[in-house]
Amino acid sequence: VALVDCNNFYVSCERVFAPRLRNRPVVVLSNNDGNAVALSAEAKEIGIPFGAPYFQIKNLLEKHGGEALSSNYPLYGDMSGRVMNTLSAFSPEIEIYSIDEAFLSLKGIKGDLYEAGRAMREAVFRYTGIPVSVGIASTKTLAKLANRAAKRDAARNGVLDLSAHPRPDSVLEAAGAGDVWGVGPAYAEKLRSLGVFTALQLRDMDDRRVRKNMTVTGLRTVHELRGMPCIEEEDTPASRRSVACTRSFGVPVMDISDLREAASAYASRAAEKLRARGLTASAVTFFLTTNRFKKEEPQYSPWVSCTFAAHTCYTPLFIRAALKMLEHVYRPGYRYKKCGVILSGTAAAGHGQLNLFDRPGGEERAMRVMEAVDTVNSRLGRGSLFYASGGTDRPWSMRRQFLSPRYTTRWDEIPVVR
DNA sequence: TCTGGGGTCCTAGGACCC
């Protein structure tokens, strides 16, 4: 199996269309221009850590002639599609694991796997401008580790085939236990206290000890390190247990009328995502929270849920539920920072629980209204047709001060070549 | 002044069923 992973993906997408960003420290910020979530090699070199809040690194970045960008998901999503498309020519079995990573089965490939990896890398770069690294091994967890080693060691040219490595143990020995896929900070700490520091030591741990300290998921990880595949292909991407829209506000919000707009807009957006996946939901959760970093301010973070009698994907029902829950938990006097709407109890459209007391055909009419709304918005752009309760001014909306154009998905933002 | 958004799985304990 090969794991193909795009290098500094968001930064690389921006650099394809903005040559001024090359050979300089560049970071891409999270929503609301919060934290650095993608860093160029130059940004890492000047000591910016992953996840650093923008306001803390602003000066450092300026001093080194660097630049920060707001995240531009339409661009990254479209570029991701191009990368995945290119990769799918190399294997009939491709599992898109995230926006910037895919696992490819190399079962049928004859000849040198390293050369196959090189070919993927060159094709993706030529067709999309995105640099990728390729890790090859007998299991997904080992492929992840191989990919990490390929990225770190320039001499490997971005490709490492662990299955043909003369001393595979040396690669595992060079990686920390916490660098293994599935071992997060908490388990890494626990493993250190047990005297396990490297990926190699983790691989050679006693099964019972692993099970006891890291549950069955940890045991699967260890088996994978030994070359025994335990991690299956994910379910179809459409199936989800929950679909959410949760966002921070650009400014602190105190007024319930602003919160009503946000609750309505987020419920509406979550419902759009739900329908885009062909799902219905039977429960809605709403939460509200103050700024947890402001220790001196009073904190309040209510969470509430409600369950419907029947599955639905009809936006007005979600908006109504979210607004009702907001009224229920809202307390004046707090400076609210974020709220969110989570739809759960999902089922494929047409397969959910029905309501015994609904009039026949009611759901179908609702669906047709939603289809019409979604069609208009897909032709004319998201938000062309929206619920008035979501507001028009939206003074609470998130900051996106450094947003680049949607080069590949909007005619009026397409780059001009002279 | 400023600190993201979206997901998943596992376990333990309680309540319930036949």
Place this chain on the structure above:
DNA sequence: TCTGGGGTCCTAGGACCC
């Protein structure tokens, strides 16, 4: 003197992923 066996569902909390 003696008190079963086999399940499900729900929730909260903790861990992980990108």
